[in-house]
Amino acid sequence: MTIAVNTRFLLKDYLEGYGYFLHETFSRIVRNHPEHLFVFIFDRPYDERFVFEKNVTPVVIGPAARHPLLWKYWYDIKVPPVLRKYKADVFVSCDGFCSLRTKVPQCLVIHDLAFLHYPSFNKKSHLLFYKKYTPKFLEKAASIATVSAFSKKDIIDSYKILDEKIEVVYSAAKKIFKPISDEAKLSIKNKYTEGKEYFVYTGAVHPRKNLMNLLKAFSVFKKRQKTNMKLLLAGRLAWKYESFTEDLKSYKYRNDVVMTGYIEEAELVKITGAAYALVYPSLLEGFGVPVIEAMNCNVPVITSANSAMQEIAKDAALYSKPESHIDIADKMMLLYKDENLRQELIEKGNRIAQEYSWDRTATLLWQSILKAVNK
16 A cells, blocks of 8 residues: 655654654554555655655655645645655645645544634634635545544534544654653753743743733732742744733743743753643643643643643643633642642643553554545
């Protein structure tokens, strides 16, 4: 069997979101199935590290698809000839897009429908593309995979897709996320927070991540607790970050807020592992990988209620209303004042985190791929 894969998000030194998902699932799938040929389709020169095994054939077709017009051109004009040339039995696309101009069965991975619920957080041209083509992609796909039951229900409710067409494959955290030594914790605190304890947020600086409410919550926390606790924001500046960084200049506790910018993975493990707690107040996620990363590091979690994170973390986290900075602050104070609760969440989180692994995700995704072929 020949499996063609959209690998345009496998970018050297810049694996985020879709790229991580692709890397972790297909590095396993190609090794688990040496009897099959995998055609990795890139939209720019690739790193040889992404050619995981001998059964992978890399193909580069430009131009780099980085805005709506080129998305349409790349998927509908450039991809179909490659599928024909290699006689692909299935085309797998993990970024929510697929080709509308091929008869080859397609397995579509869609992580969330954030653009529907928070349209203002998207560039206008992107939003128009998502709204116009997402229903067509969902209809065209022979099988659909998504990363939580929360996202599956959202897809069904929003687009009336049949339940049996969608498989939940979950996501996971990398194995390098694990507890660090006390010595390593002290070193990280000295490096970033003058030796002080800190709450951490990991992820991009983007409106959907709800960081303004996190700042407001931190203000309430600082006023009530009179503590030297810091807030560390570990992630790159993504989109519409200007107002956030501008507001931070006049923020009362700006000297207690540390922004790291983009962090290499090995350093992110240490930053996560040294934190007093992760606060992840995102308005909407398909899964919420940082939650599991923190749990694997024995770090307690505060995250958003009524979201995929509540499904994923179960009773191993504290949940706040993301629209209420007071509620977020209350949960920060509750954790800060109750060491027994903190320890209980650490123990529960460690158990819950073991339920999620990239081996499991890869196996579930493979089943969804076979479903597309058989259909």
